[in-house]
Amino acid sequence: MRLYQIILACLIVLAACNNSASTKKKGEDTATKPLVKKDTPVVLNRILPDDGQSGMKKGAVYIYKNRGFELFSGSTGMGKKYAETINMYSRLKLPGLKIYNLIVPNGFEFEVTERNKDLVKPASEAINSIFAAEDPEVTRVNPVDEIRRHRTEYIYFNTDHHWTSLGAYYAYRSFCGAAGLTPVSLDTIPFKVKPNFLGFFYRLTRSSLLKNNPDSVKYYLFPDSVNFYIGSSSISYWAKSHMYAETASGDNSYSVFLQGDLPICKMETLHRNGRKIALVKESYGNAFAPFLINNYEKVIVVDSRYYKGDFLAMLKAEGINELLFLNNIFAAHTQFHIDDIKKLKK
Structure with a gap:
């Protein structure tokens, strides 16, 4: 990895959402009806035709079509270390616990043309390399093809390294x-929108191209009733709060999701299907987690960077029977982030 890419990867994992704003009716439950598969989806080509446009580097950010991007070139060896970390949890053989691994591609993966194809390593190649090193008991979720089918939609921000709630939604569909x-x-x-969001890439570059292409942050108001709690290192302590930080605004707008990077939070719904999931994530998981309340009776979200409690004891105390690791492709190829996930198992 070239120096600027290493710097960017570290900045993104560390700052990844430190914009923290820490400020069914009962009856028949259809949440676990199997997904009906219709026609086999078409897999689109990764490489787009050359459109004559070129980008430029500004510091560690690649600016292309008035948008900021990170350029991925993570090593196979580092990806294998990430896979070994997921395997570590699988090999605990916790009774009744099903484990999933979902890796989020970077936004530039869906902008690759003949002209710029050598700038980045293919996301699916890196993700599948990780999957190949995982134990067969781990259920693999690769959202690349599903997201690619919607590449012309607003799935990644223009000025920030995160995906939008719509991008997270398509990954959620893959998970389902x-x-x-x-x-x-x-x-x-129904949904609400926070306008005029200038994100991490803009703050790094102060580029006028990005400033003139601001983002908006959409968040969905699901009809399912949900109780939201903020936890602590203590297994038994949960303080009731709100799933969205309605006061988040400006460059902090992404923190509307789950109030930002809380170490641990919990959502309880009216579903009675016996499915209780823990999501271990970095900041990409913030926009993803709210979708899970449509399918689970309990959702616990743990940020591996900040949670210091007894993770395994918490899983047992809360009756968790599914565990999803969700990390962006840079985090899955970054040593200190991998170490954070390892440290959850004390």
Whole structure:
């Protein structure tokens, strides 16, 4: 990895969402109906035709089509270390616990043309290399093809390294396919929007191109009733709060999701299907987690960078029977982030 890429990877994992704003009706539950597969989805080509446009580097950020990007070139060896860390949890053989691993591709993966294809390593290649090193008991979730089918939509921010809630939604659909769940449709879900978001890439570069292409942050108001709690290192302590930080604004707008990077939080719903999941994540998981309340009776979200409690004891105390590791592709190839995930197992 070239120096600027190493620097960017570290900045993204460390700052990844330190914009923290830490400020069904009962009856028949259809949340676990298996996803009905229709026609086999078309897999689109990764390389787009050359459109004559070139990008430029500004510090550690690649600016292309008035958007900021990170350029991925993680090593196979580091990806294998990440796989070994996931295997470590699988080999604990915790009774009744099903483990998933979902790796989020970077935004530039969906902008690769003949002209710039040598700038980055293919995301699916890196993800599949990790999957090949994982134990067969781990359920693998690769959202690349599902996201690529929607590449022309607003799935990654222009000025920030995160995905939008829509990008997270398409990964959630991939997860539902692997977990035997029916994904919620967004067609009738109300939402709110926070405008004028200038994110991490803008703060790094102060580029006028990015400043003139600001983002908006959409978050969905699901009809399912949910109780949201903020936890602590103590297994038994949960303080009732709100799933969205409505006061988040400006360059902190991404922190609307889950109030930012809380060490641990919990969502309890009216579903009674026996499915209780823990999500271990970095900041990409913040926009993803709210979708899970449509399918699970309990969702616990743990940020591996900040949680210092007894993780395994918490899983047992909360009756967790599914465990999802969700990390962006840079985090999955970064040593100190891998170490953070390892340290959860004390």
